[in-house]
Amino acid sequence: MLKSNNKKMEKLSIVKIGGNIIEDEASLNAFLKLFSNLEGKKILVHGGGKRATHIASKLGIESNMVNGRRITDADTLEVITMVYGGLVNKNVVAKLQALHTNAIGLTGADINAIQSEKRPVKEIDFGFVGDVKAVAHKSIDKLIQADFTPVFCAITHDGNGQLLNTNADTITSQVAVGMSNLYETSIYYCFELNGVLMDFNDKNSVVKHIDSKIYQELLNDGIVADGMLPKLENCFDALRGGVHNINMGNTSMLTQENDNFTKITL
Ligand SMILES: Nc1ncnc2c1ncn2[C@@H]1O[C@H](COP(=O)(O)OP(=O)(O)O)[C@@H](O)[C@H]1O
Numbered sequence: 001m002l003k004s005n006n007k008k009m010e011k012l013s014i015v016k017i018g019g020n021i022i023e024d025e026a027s028l029n030a031f032l033k034l035f036s037n038l039e040g041k042k043i044l045v046h047g048g049g050k051r052a053t054h055i056a057s058k059l060g061i062e063s064n065m066v067n068g069r070r071i072t073d074a075d076t077l078e079v080i081t082m083v084y085g086g087l088v089n090k091n092v093v094a095k096l097q098a099l100h101t102n103a104i105g106l107t108g109a110d111i112n113a114i115q116s117e118k119r120p121v122k123e124i125d126f127g128f129v130g131d132v133k134a135v136a137h138k139s140i141d142k143l144i145q146a147d148f149t150p151v152f153c154a155i156t157h158d159g160n161g162q163l164l165n166t167n168a169d170t171i172t173s174q175v176a177v178g179m180s181n182l183y184e185t186s187i188y189y190c191f192e193l194n195g196v197l198m199d200f201n202d203k204n205s206v207v208k209h210i211d212s213k214i215y216q217e218l219l220n221d222g223i224v225a226d227g228m229l230p231k232l233e234n235c236f237d238a239l240r241g242g243v244h245n246i247n248m249g250n251t252s253m254l255t256q257e258n259d260n261f262t263k264i265t266l
Pocket residue numbers: 017018019020047169190191192193195196197198200223224225226227228229231
């Protein structure tokens with residue numbers, strides 16, 4: 001992609017890992033090795049929804065998800081802050097340090113990276129859930145330019161001292177949109193499957209290309225559901241916001257050897 005002054009933009013990869021990879025130590029370690037070896041400038045975003053649900057239940061706190069989003073009351077906010085901002089984020093950062101990637105773990109409050117606003121109450125009160133309002137792309141770039149690798153968890157803030165829970169896929173797409181002001185951005189949504197599947201019982205039935213028209217057909221035929229709905233909506237938002245390239249599949253798509261994944265275009 002060319003900037004208006006015709007200067008070629010540098011590439012930046014924004015990689016997201018889903019909750020099922022985080023839950024499995026061997027998969028997480030294998031992924032972090034691939035991420036560490038990924039050439040060029042990069043950002044990691046992690047979820048951890050499964051771990052939060054598990055730890056909340058140990059504390060006697062029930063988890064409720066609506067449309068792929070967690071209803072986040074005050075107790076749940078405490079849990080997700082400890083789990084995403086502490087346990088998961090710091091373990092990922094330590095593992096990256098062991099791989100000689102100089103990672104810095106962040107919530108959206110750190111360096112004011114991601115401001116959000118509490119989702120207005122309509123039919124559903126999501127509680128302390130934030131919709132992204134602004135990404136401080138220049139501040140994030142200062143870290144990247146200093147050769148640090150930012151690792152974001154799924155927490156944002158409202159600028160008035162309130163932390164908010166924000167879906168990790170949304171953080172990924174919004175950070176990528178912000179960084180598209182400075183870089184040619186590519187998103188890699190890594191999860192445990194090979195991509196968007198035509199037949200959920202056949203792990204190899206990957207839909208290799210999805211555009212808006214194909215997405216509508218997949219929706220009408222009930223082929224995509226659950227967490228995949230907000231995930232794909234985020235992809236189209238990101239593409240409309242200037243993201244160059246979006247891929248979804250298992251972690252081996254980070255190597256050049258695997259071409260069995262889903263590519264999303266407008
Ligand atoms: N057609 C489909 N192909 C692949 N996954 C699908 C499909 N329809 C629904 N899904 C669901 O979407 C999930 C991925 O979304 P999500 O739970 O948000 O992932 P993540 O682990 O990245 O947070 C899959 O684990 C799967 O259960």
